Amino acid sequence: MTDISAQTEALGGLLTRDRIVRWAPVLVLVALVLLFPFFEFLADLVEGKEHVYLLDSRFFSIRNGARIGIAATPALMVAVGATFIIIMGSIDLSMEGTISVCAVLFAFAFLGWGGTLASWAWLAIPLALVVGALLGFVNGMIHVRLKIPSFMASLAMGFVGTGLALLLTGGDRLRVEDELFRSLLTVRWLNFPIMCYVALAFLLLAWFIQSHTALGRNFYAVGGGEQLAQSSGLNVARVRIMGFTLAGIFFAVGALLAVGRIGIAETATGNNFMFVSITAVVVGGTALWGGIGGVWNTLVGVLIVNVINNGMVVIGLPPYVQDGVLGTLVILAVALSTNRKSVTFVK
């Protein structure tokens, strides 16, 4: 999207308020990436060790970048799914249950059909995606047909999912130890494990859907002004249901990567994903009231959250202040990336 107002101003062309707001998440990310090495630099300075800023940083290294990448990829997929919903001005909180069900069913099928990608067990991957889509579809139907707010419908579906996963496993954990499948984590190309590239591919797919398909543009139309979209002849109900279905598929991809990362599928696989993904979407600059933002914002948001989490441990911040710092930084990031002039009210 080009910004016409910014181009017309000659001097302020580079630094208009709009542009700063748009790039605020990236600036926050860059600032954080430079901030944590600075703390390392200070620590070594105090101890009298030799330390060239950035060059000697353990945080600012490719190895650590890969570690942040591993931590971020499943959350990125989940957050991308949630992005579509949030662009529509709705919210999807069903991810934890959906992830658990997809992970558990994937593991059952994978182990049952041969236990290695080199057999028919690979079919477990499309199965997991179908299950994710199905759960998302049901979620959307409940939201649209029963006219239950997406917040409540998806939250409830999440609980149903967690319960279903528990019912399926009986509380046990399933180990997926196939070397071929685990190569997602163990095999590296250019220092990064394969799971990062898989996530990148799906991110590009999400970007394509968002900007090059009618469905993607309809998400913005619904989020920007639902009644306007409705009266222009858009089948809003259909767009919503398709949005939730699409989100379900991305949750399933997140589930597969989460299983690939630790080799375990269990009811707890979905734990913590709700907080991380919604936070990441919002921190990235996608507005909760819809119509603004996109998957690249979400990428930046996920990276911000994971850089903070990783950096706090790397600089040795005591555990009891970490949650507080994370919360503060989230507020800061959202405050910077919100254009308050364009928002008349916040609910």
Place this chain on the structure above:
Amino acid sequence: MSFIKKFIEQETVSRRNFLLASAYGISGAAAMRMFGPSPVQAATYADPTIAWSYRNRTNPYWNEIVSGGEAFVESLGKQKEFLTHLINEGSSEKSLADVKALLAKTNGELALAIDTNDAPNARPVVEACVEAGAYVSTLWNKTDDLHPWDFGDNYVSHMTWSDEGPAERTARILLDAIGGKGGVVHLGGIASNNPAIERLDGLKNALKDYPDVELLDAQPADWDTQKAAQIMASFITRYGDEITGVHCANDTIGYGVLEALRAEGMDVPIVTYDGNPQAVDLVAEGKILATVFTNPHWGGGITASLAYHAAVGHFKPSDEPNEHREFYGPTIFVTPDDAREFKTNYLENVPTYDWQDFWGPSNGQIMYK
């Protein structure tokens, strides 16, 4: 309005006590029951409802506890569905409300095994049970000033585990394995959880005897595999090869640590806690140096069994010594040498326990600091 409710509750209890007392022909028992322990055997029941109140089954540990409760119920020749499940989902309020509801439904003819979710909640739960004439055995949570022997027969027993000693022993196994020098990191449970605190304390106690080993860092991983993997990755960034050993607060954290090490192609000895089947496999493969099994299956079964057998009158709790009322649960160390044997004996074939051998595997009376 609560005073009305309380009045009605008290009236109900007094009436029942009066009827029971008449039935037993013991005058005055009704009055005495209202004011603390009674020298006479509290009312017993032919076929009390058996219930387990706990967080939920998502966690493998609680799943084991409850499966023990089910095994006990089956040993009575009943279907395992006979066991009533009260699931508190981590809410003390729900825990207490559910217990009160079940007491009302069963008229106090109840044998209850419970983890009250947090320590302060144990007192109201116990008092509600005692007042209704039900029998209760607690597990894990209670305050230090609450004792079964202060409640006559109805508060049957309390079992818990002290994790400090066993965690210290696994720490020593780890520190010996790294040759008594280098650096260790600790990944803990939820910071405010008692077992998490005790397990870290165990490591710190052991470290006193190993001056050449530095505790590089300790961070809470909230008992969560994925969080543990992320924290371990951050530790690797910060300390790299300085890390020569990892002390984990439980098995699920250990799995995450192993995966983080695997992603880096690193091989560092680790010890864990809980003795879950997967961890025991990993011990047998030599990937984990040691874990501690606390036999939750037995713990869950015996807690229900104590409440039940007291409720039917097979033994009189107030005749038992204090070490039979408050005691530590069993701890069994699993190391590579005995992992396979342990697995065959305890996990692959869950032993058929004698559920009336209440105190055989236990570990002595609870000591307060």
